[in-house]
Every structure is written in C-alpha cells, then in structure tokens.
Amino acid sequence: MLPTGQIFVLRVSAVLLLLVGNLAAAEFYSSIHEMTKVFGYEQRLLLHMQKFIADNESKLDFLKARLIEFERERDEAASEGVAYFQSPLNKFVLTKRLTLDWQRVENLMSTETGSMALGRLHKLRRNKRMPSSGEVAGAIDGLLRLQYIYRLPTKDIAAGILDGVPYGTELDAQLCLDIGRQALQDRKTLLAHSWALEARQRLNEESLELQPQILALLVETKVELEDFQGANSTYHELIELQPASEQHAKNYETFMQANKDKLSQSKNITDEHDPVPEDFTGLPDDILYRYTCSGHIRPPPAEFRDLRCGFMSETHPFLILAPLKVEELQREPLLVVYHDVIYQGEIDIIKNLTKNRFERAQVMGDNTSVVSTVRTSQFQFMPKTTHKVLQTIDERVADMTNLNMDYAEDHQFSNYGVGGHYAQHFDYFLPPAFETNQVSPVEWGNRIATVLFYLSDVAQGGGTAFPRLKQLLMPKKGSAAFWYNLHASGAPNEQTLHGACPIIVGSKWVQNRWIREYIQGDKRPCEVWDDSLASYSQIKNLKHKLQ
Numbered sequence: 114m115l116p117t118g119q120i121f122v123l124r125v126s127a128v129l130l131l132l133v134g135n136l137a138a139a140e141f142y143s144s145i146h147e148m149t150k151v152f153g154y155e156q157r158l159l160l161h162m163q164k165f166i167a168d169n170e171s172k173l174d175f176l177k178a179r180l181i182e183f184e185r186e187r188d189e190a191a192s193e194g195v196a197y198f199q200s201p202l203n204k205f206v207l208t209k210r211l212t213l214d215w216q217r218v219e220n221l222m223s224t225e226t227g228s229m230a231l232g233r234l235h236k237l238r239r240n241k242r243m244p245s246s247g248e249v250a251g252a253i254d255g256l257l258r259l260q261y262i263y264r265l266p267t268k269d270i271a272a273g274i275l276d277g278v279p280y281g282t283e284l285d286a287q288l289c290l291d292i293g294r295q296a297l298q299d300r301k302t303l304l305a306h307s308w309a310l311e312a313r314q315r316l317n318e319e320s321l322e323l324q325p326q327i328l329a330l331l332v333e334t335k336v337e338l339e340d341f342q343g344a345n346s347t348y349h350e351l352i353e354l355q356p357a358s359e360q361h362a363k364n365y366e367t368f369m370q371a372n373k374d375k376l377s378q379s380k381n382i383t384d385e386h387d388p389v390p391e392d393f394t395g396l397p398d399d400i401l402y403r404y405t406c407s408g409h410i411r412p413p414p415a416e417f418r419d420l421r422c423g424f425m426s427e428t429h430p431f432l433i434l435a436p437l438k439v440e441e442l443q444r445e446p447l448l449v450v451y452h453d454v455i456y457q458g459e460i461d462i463i464k465n466l467t468k469n470r471f472e473r474a475q476v477m478g479d480n481t482s483v484v485s486t487v488r489t490s491q492f493q494f495m496p497k498t499t500h501k502v503l504q505t506i507d508e509r510v511a512d513m514t515n516l517n518m519d520y521a522e523d524h525q526f527s528n529y530g531v532g533g534h535y536a537q538h539f540d541y542f543l544p545p546a547f548e549t550n551q552v553s554p555v556e557w558g559n560r561i562a563t564v565l566f567y568l569s570d571v572a573q574g575g576g577t578a579f580p581r582l583k584q585l586l587m588p589k590k591g592s593a594a595f596w597y598n599l600h601a602s603g604a605p606n607e608q609t610l611h612g613a614c615p616i617i618v619g620s621k622w623v624q625n626r627w628i629r630e631y632i633q634g635d636k637r638p639c640e641v642w643d644d645s646l647a648s649y650s651q652i653k654n655l656k657h658k659l660q
C-alpha cells in the first residue's frame with residue numbers, strides 16, 4: 114500500500130511544481146549555484162569579524178594604557194605618603210582622576226565597541242540565501258543518500274574518498290557521530306552502526322570527550338541490529354568510562370530487562386549495506402530506482418539488438434542539411450537520446466537568464482508548501498517568450514519529436530547540487546490531479562511527452578534512471594532524452610517511471626520540456642482503443658493501415 118501512496122504524492126507534486134509560486138527561501142545544499150554565492154558571503158562575514166576584533170582591541174589598548182597610567186600615579190602618591198595630599202596640585206590631580214578620568218574609563222568599559230560590525234554580521238547571517246541550521250540535517254541526508262544508493266564504504270567517505278576518487282576532506286569524530294545519529298533517525302541502521310565505529314576510530318585527544326556519546330550510539334545500533342552480546346559489552350565499556358553516571362546504570366538495567374532472553378544472541382556486523390538482491394523482479398520501485406542508479410540493474414544485452422543509432426532527417430527539411438544524431442535506447446515505450454542538440458552559446462544565455470532566480474523544489478504538505486526531500490534541486494519556470502533562445506530550442510524540439518510545441522509548458526530549469534536527486538516518479542498527471550483542478554491549463558490535457566536537456570556534464574553520479582526499463586542515462590552536456598509518457602491511446606504508460614539519481618560530485622543542470630496532448634492529434638494519431646497492452650509491431654501495423 115505504501116509505495117502506491119508514495120507514488121501518488123510524487124505524481125501530485127509534479128503538478129504542484131507547476132502551480133507553486135515564489136515560496137521558498139534558497140536552500141544552500143541543494144544547488145552548487147547557490148553554494149558558490151553563499152561562499153562569497155563568508156568572506157564578508159570574516160571582514161565583519163576582523164573589524165569587531167579590531168574595535169574591541171583598540172578599546173582594550175586604550176584601557177590598558179589608562180590602567181598603567183593610573184597605577185603609576187597611585188604608586189607615586191603612595192611612595193610620598195601623607196605629604197602627597199598636602200599639595201593643592203596633587204589634590205586637584207587626584208580629584209580629577211577619581212571623578213572625570215574614572216568616569217571616562219567607566220563609560221568606555223560600558224560602551225559596546227564593535228556593535229556596528231556585530232550588527233552587520235547579524236544581518237548578513239539572516240540573509241535569506243544563507244543556510245539555516247536546519248539545513249545541516251539536509252546536507253547529512255544528502256550524504257547518506259549517496260552512500261546508500263551507491264553503496265559507498267563509510268571508511269572511504271570519512272577519509273574523503275568518494276566512489277574511488279580522493280577529495281582531501283577528512284571527517285572528524287564529531288562529524289562521523291553526527292552522521293551516525295542521523296542515519297539512525299533515518300532508519301539506516303547498518304550505516305549508523307558503521308558511522309559510530311568510524312567515529313570511535315577517529316577519536317583523538319581533542320575529541321575524547323565524545324567517547325561516551327559514540328558508545329551510546331553504538332549500543333543503540335547494536336540493539337537494533339540484534340547483536341545483544343555486542344550491545345552488552347559496549348554498555349560495559351560505557352559504564353567503565355563513566356562509572357558515576359546514574360543514567361547509564363538505569364539504561365543498562367532497562368536494556369537487560371527488555372532483552373533478558375536474547376542476551377546470548379550475537380551478530381558479527383561487518384556489512385554496512387544490505388546484500389544486493391540476486392533477482393530484482395517484484396521489488397518495490399524505490400529499490401529498483403536505487404539499483405538502477407547504482408548500475409546493478411541494466412538491460413540484458415539481447416535487448417540492444419535491433420535498436421538503431423544514426424541521423425534523423427525525416428521531420429523537417431532543415432534536418433537534411435543538419436541532421437540530428439539520435440540513439441534509440443528503447444522501443445516500448447520509445448526512449449531516445451539526441452546528441453549535440455543544445456549548444457554552448459545557448460547554455461551560456463540560459464545560465465545568464467536563470468541567474469539569481471532559483472528556488473528550492475517543493476511538494477505539497479497538507480495545506481502548506483514544504484521543501485521536498487523527495488526532490489532536492491533548485492528549479493524555475495520560464496515562459497518561452499522570455500528570450501528568443503527558448504523559441505529556437507522549441508523549434509528544435511519540434512523537429513526532434515515531430516510534436517507541436519504551442520502547447521508545451523513553460524521551460525523548466527533545474528540545478529542539482531551534491532546529493533541532489535529526484536526520486537522515482539511519473540511526469541504524467543493522474544486522474545485525481547484533473548479532478549481537483551491541479552492541472553493547469555486543464556484543456557491542454559496530459560503530458561504526452563518529455564524532452565530532458567542536459568545542460569552540463571556531471572563529474573560523478575547524477576544519471577537519469579528508468580527502473581522499469583532498466584535504463585540509466587548519464588548526463589552529457591548538449592544531449593537530450595526524449596520519451597512518450599502516454600500510450601498512443603492517451604493512457605499513462607507506467608513503464609516511464611524515472612528519477613534523477615543523486616549527484617556524487619559536481620553540479621547538474623537540466624532543462625525540461627513537458628509537451629501536452631492538445632492538438633497533437635495530427636502529429637501522433639490518437640487511437641481510440643487502449644494500446645497499452647499491444648505490442649510495438651501491432652501498433653506499427655495499425656499506424657500503417659491508418660495512414
């Protein structure tokens with residue numbers, strides 16, 4: 114039941130993405146674009162901090178000088194004894210010091226130096242583009258998602274190695290502990306266990322105070338993984354470390370009572386990932402998506418046999434001069450990749466157009482729009498009238514697809530950062546979306562087809578996975594994927610389930626063209642029967658008869 118519900122939410126969210134306006138503040142970790150900007154702000158934070166310290170220091174310098182002066186004068190007076198007070202001059206000096214001078218000192222001591230710098234720092238930190246502390250959790254989730262989907266070893270990540278490539282950023286015990294805690298919260302218990310072990314491994318003199326917290330996390334994960342003997346001995350380690358802690362003693366007692374029949378049970382937990390299934394048939398979509406992203410699910414070689422790859426020059430006379438390079442990946446449903454169909458000059462213009470206009474992808478909460486963890490990217494819609502380059506692109510899409518582009522939705526641009534992904538979903542709308550007026554404009558009908566342009570290469574990860582077709586398309590700058598979301602009858606084609614795999618390293622830019630059904634009749638004849646069960650050759654034959 115759950116998977117169906119989940120998919121429903123995803124389908125609805127696709128509609129809402131159309132409708133939701135300017136709601137979210139920028140989200141730092143979902144976009145590299147945003148991250149580079151925020152990185153620049155940090156430079157300004159540093160300047161404010163320097164100014165603050167300088168202000169405070171000059172105040173302290175002044176106070177120190179006064180202190181020395183006062184002490185000196187006082188010592189002189191003390192050495193002279195009572196005689197000192199007999200001089201009217203000294204009386205004056207002392208009186209002045211005790212009143213005006215001390216008043217100045219007192220005033221200065223109570224002034225808030227650096228308040229200007231502090232105010233500026235405060236304001237900058239509250240800038241809506243700055244990451245909020247809640248986003249630390251998002252950043253960890255992104256990392257855990259990468260680890261889970263690509264089965265990355267904890268040891269490697271902690272050492273700054275991602276999918277075999279070293280990046281030179283090591284994680285310390287505290288960070289490992291943070292990740293482990295969140296993994297436990299996300300119910301990724303094997304990962305939580307391995308992060309706790311890694312945190313323990315990385316303890317040093319500076320971080321030794323974390324040891325009890327790490328052991329506590331280790332106990333929790335061992336209990337969940339049913340290694341009760343391991344949990345027992347880790348508990349003993351913890352109690353030995355902090356024998357005075359009543360909390361530990363209490364927790365241990367609760368643990369012993371709850372598990373008294375299972376205490377002999379032990380498990381040698383060496384894995385950090387579930388075993389890869391030998392047979393993927395019948396597994397839920399999120400698992401299929403995961404293993405398609407990781408490359409464990411691939412098309413069997415036999416399916417490549419009669420697929421074509423070549424130049425397409427049929428749809429438009431212009432294409433005879435400049436034919437499009439097209440590669441067919443799948444016949445049913447049609448899934449093709451065009452190579453070199455969007456050019457660097459166009460991409461530069463698009464990047465200029467979309468600058469500063471990104472917002473985080475949202476899905477609908479109950480009544481409020483919430484930032485999505487299903488889809489973590491920054492996106493924006495842009496009407497085709499924004500710039501003539503968008504019209505040029507649409508003319509090309511019309512040539513590529515032989516579909517009418519008058520009834521295509523606004524251009525959508527997305528930027529995915531590290532860990533950014535879009536879980537498995539369909540592009541088409543389901544009947545409830547139509548019934549509740551969530552499709553806009555409704556008279557354009559459903560999304561008959563999708564063209565997905567890749568505006569960047571991605572260093573690692575970030576493929577487009579079609580789990581039911583066993584296809585994984587790797588982003589290549591300048592290429593575009595095209596597929597029909599609907600059967601020729603207009604019925605949704607569930608084989609088109611797809612998702613954007615998480616980015617391991619790099620930044621992914623894509624452009625979506627969602628083409629709607631309205632007046633595509635002459636371009637793609639609409640069969641009156643449901644062809645969803647027919648074979649490709651049956652449909653082809655029928656189309657020949659109709660023409």
Ligand SMILES: *[C@@H]1O[C@H](CO)[C@@H](O)[C@H](O)[C@H]1NC(C)=O
Pocket residue numbers: 342345346349376377
């Ligand atoms: C729990 O661990 C301690 C210390 O390792 C050991 O002495 C004790 O026998 C263990 N208890 C059980 C029930 O295994």
Ligand SMILES: *[C@@H]1O[C@H](CO)[C@@H](O)[C@H](O)[C@H]1NC(C)=O
Pocket residue numbers: 381383
């Ligand atoms: C756990 O398993 C690993 C590898 O399977 C082995 O090297 C190790 O000795 C085992 N540890 C225990 C305590 O059984």
Ligand SMILES: *[C@@H]1O[C@H](CO)[C@@H](O)[C@H](O)[C@H]1NC(C)=O
Pocket residue numbers: 458461462465
């Ligand atoms: C991008 O914008 C900048 C400044 O607005 C402009 O100088 C540059 O020519 C633009 N580049 C493109 C490719 O449009």
Ligand SMILES: *[C@@H]1O[C@H](CO)[C@@H](O)[C@H](O)[C@H]1NC(C)=O
Pocket residue numbers: 479480
């Ligand atoms: C959503 O808002 C509507 C109208 O304001 C209200 O009737 C409904 O109970 C709300 N639903 C939830 C789940 O809050």
Ligand SMILES: CC(=O)N[C@H]1CO[C@H](CO)[C@@H](O)[C@@H]1O
Pocket residue numbers: 169172173224225226227228231
């Ligand atoms: C020594 C000193 O002047 N400290 C001050 C630095 O600035 C803050 C904020 O204005 C003050 O609260 C401190 O007293």
